[in-house]
Amino acid sequence: MACWLFKSEPDTFGIEDLAAQPRQTDHWDGVRNYQARNFMRDDMTVGDLGFFYHSNTKEPGIVGIVEIVRAAYPDHTAFDPEDPHFDPKSDPDEPRWFMVDVKLVRRLARTIPLAELKARPEISDMPLVRKGNRLSVMPVTDEQWAFVLSLE
């Protein structure tokens, strides 16, 4: 089983929004970065766990845990001209972008702030804490996963 981290802006789609969905499950659409797409399309499997991370907010940090409940399938929002993530170059017959379904497992007891993660040498290799990182979906090693949870 692999572990992951999903970034989202809480003003757009936060953990409370996921919690409000039926069965606390939703598709993770809108990823428009090839590296992040490849992780989802090629490497994520049902049963994998992920951190839910709030970005671009007052206190960015890890707020919860999700589970992958459906493996990658075409991201239909790329075909919708009305959608903010519309991509005219994604052809329904040969989709360019993919998404997975995630289910909320639980909120963390507290937000683990980015600043705190950055201060921990044990996880200095996490892409999340590296300068200039812009991946919205990234892998997390088992060791990093366990360490982050130990901070909760």
Place this chain on the structure above:
DNA sequence: GCCAACGTTGGC
């Protein structure tokens, strides 16, 4: 709101 860092695009 600012701006550094990054990925993508397109001219050549």
Place this chain on the structure above:
DNA sequence: GCCAACGTTGGC
């Protein structure tokens, strides 16, 4: 294939 220009991300 190079690289400047541009748009976006995301911390602060």
